[in-house]
Amino acid sequence: MLPPDYQRxxxxxxxxxxPVMARQVGDALGIDINVRSKLEPLRGKLVTLVDRGxxxxxxxxxxxxCM
Numbered sequence: 001m002l003p004p005d006y007q008r009x010x011x012x013x014x015x016x017x018x019p020v021m022a023r024q025v026g027d028a029l030g031i032d033i034n035v036r037s038k039l040e041p042l043r044g045k046l047v048t049l050v051d052r053g054x055x056x057x058x059x060x061x062x063x064x065x066c067m
Contacts, residue, residue, distance in 0.1 A: 002054070009045055010054055019062035022046055 002010065012028045013020055022043040026033045033039055046063050049055040056066040 006045060006049060006054075009042070010049060013046075013055060013063055014065055016064075019058055019064040021062055025063070 008029060009025060012025050015028075016024070022039060023033045025046065026039050026042050029042070031038050031042060046055065047057070050057045050063070053066065055063050057063055
């Protein structure tokens with residue numbers, strides 16, 4: 001079971017029509033995407049989800065569900 005923050009992030013990526021950037025996920029979650037210090041923790045959580053096998057990171061830096 002994932003913590004609530006991670007569940008919300010995963011839900012946003014799953015609802016997306018295709019691979020997404022961290023900025024797009026942050027926008028969907030209501031995070032101020034113009035402030036780098038707000039976006040970097042989100043990027044870290046996305047990478048954690050990649051490391052744990054919940055998401056995949058493409059070579060261009062976008063995130064998607066693993067297939």
